[in-house]
Amino acid sequence: MSKSNKLPVKKYLSTRLFWSGGIISFPILLMLLFSSFIFSFKTLIKERNNYYPAKDSVVTLTLSFVGDLMCHGPQYQSAKTGKDSFDFKPVYKFIKEYLSSSDFTFGNLETVTAGKEQKFSGYPMFNSPDEYLDALKFAGFDFLFTSNNHSLDRSETGILQTLEKLRALGINSTGTFSNQQDRDSIRIIFKDGFTIAVLSYSYGTNGNVIPKGKDYLVNLINDELIKKDIDSAKVKKPDLILCYFHFGAEYKRYPNQSQLDVVKKSIEYGADIIIASHPHVIQPVKFYNNPNSKLDSTFVAFSLGNFISNQRERYKDAGVILNLQLEKNITQEKLSYKDISFIPTWVFKGFAEGKNQYFILPVTSEVSDSTFSFLSINDRNKMAQAFNDTKQILHKDISEK
Numbered sequence: 001m002s003k004s005n006k007l008p009v010k011k012y013l014s015t016r017l018f019w020s021g022g023i024i025s026f027p028i029l030l031m032l033l034f035s036s037f038i039f040s041f042k043t044l045i046k047e048r049n050n051y052y053p054a055k056d057s058v059v060t061l062t063l064s065f066v067g068d069l070m071c072h073g074p075q076y077q078s079a080k081t082g083k084d085s086f087d088f089k090p091v092y093k094f095i096k097e098y099l100s101s102s103d104f105t106f107g108n109l110e111t112v113t114a115g116k117e118q119k120f121s122g123y124p125m126f127n128s129p130d131e132y133l134d135a136l137k138f139a140g141f142d143f144l145f146t147s148n149n150h151s152l153d154r155s156e157t158g159i160l161q162t163l164e165k166l167r168a169l170g171i172n173s174t175g176t177f178s179n180q181q182d183r184d185s186i187r188i189i190f191k192d193g194f195t196i197a198v199l200s201y202s203y204g205t206n207g208n209v210i211p212k213g214k215d216y217l218v219n220l221i222n223d224e225l226i227k228k229d230i231d232s233a234k235v236k237k238p239d240l241i242l243c244y245f246h247f248g249a250e251y252k253r254y255p256n257q258s259q260l261d262v263v264k265k266s267i268e269y270g271a272d273i274i275i276a277s278h279p280h281v282i283q284p285v286k287f288y289n290n291p292n293s294k295l296d297s298t299f300v301a302f303s304l305g306n307f308i309s310n311q312r313e314r315y316k317d318a319g320v321i322l323n324l325q326l327e328k329n330i331t332q333e334k335l336s337y338k339d340i341s342f343i344p345t346w347v348f349k350g351f352a353e354g355k356n357q358y359f360i361l362p363v364t365s366e367v368s369d370s371t372f373s374f375l376s377i378n379d380r381n382k383m384a385q386a387f388n389d390t391k392q393i394l395h396k397d398i399s400e401k
Helices: 010-019 073-078 096-100 131-139 155-169 180-184 223-235 257-269 377-395
Strands: 044-047 050-053 058-069 104-109 143-145 172-174 187-191 194-202 240-246 273-277 285-289 297-301 306-308 318-329 334-352 355-362
Touching (some): 058 273, 073 355, 194 223, 257 285, 306 318, 306 334, 306 355, 334 377
Parallel strands (some): 143 172
Antiparallel strands (some): 187 194, 285 297, 318 334, 334 355
């Protein structure tokens, strides 16, 4: 893949955001590689009895987000290397550089790892091998959202064992918890001069009942709870509050009224950035005026679609890496969006390198016949379709539905 390939989104999205009522206009660029950022702190220089302030101290941080990380039955069968051993790492071999080069990478873990004693399974009740999490660590994930409709697929045991394995791997998470104290502990990211509070909620758990007296196990979308948590986060005085929601209607390419209502209230409560998934297809992004935010506006991604799954239909096989590059002027205590970009992705399923494989592929408009030589003509057509679909939906304002 040519490293110079870029998605021409700047002019289109700037115009689109300008037209949308109540939406802030921001220049948006696609970056397929991240730059290295050098920063220095303000000093006060004394010379000849006069004080001269140094240049403003500015730091940057790139946050990368993907959608649903799923593990259907055919996926773990494909990853099998022995009777009780699996290797999911090849899934990420072509996309790892984009995930690991970000300052902090997030995803939605839509399965549990409750152990082989609980029997591995895919839809509708997921339980995946431990090696699934090993591959996420290998790929570069730093933080996983764990509140979704499959959180209780193996009841409390699934949650506790998954959290234990994530901790052992050094992967941060929020959304499911081991006890009340754990739930009430707001996750704060300290990275490169930024502090970010992270919260996570799901619309439900597919009818799987939360054990009596253990509501702390899974965060469900509830106005009072969200407001309480955001208020608790504010006490920590973070630069930003990031909320993840698992909501919406499956396979619908535009947010419904329920999603819009949750977003509106969360912004009123103090959310600065909102990321979401569950529909298994990509939905639009939008800026909301938010004079109470340090960023002056709240960025919302209503659904980032599937990043990895066995779903093969159009729109369901397409994903995206969303990159938010933030800038913080420490001297002036100001935050801003420096750049917002995205990398379309497509999931390959087929025979390659001597076996059945799943690969997440970065998609550009200039993929040549020599790029990913294992792709058939049909694969290339589907990948091109995914590229165009993703570009179109992320360019579109939700008012155009």
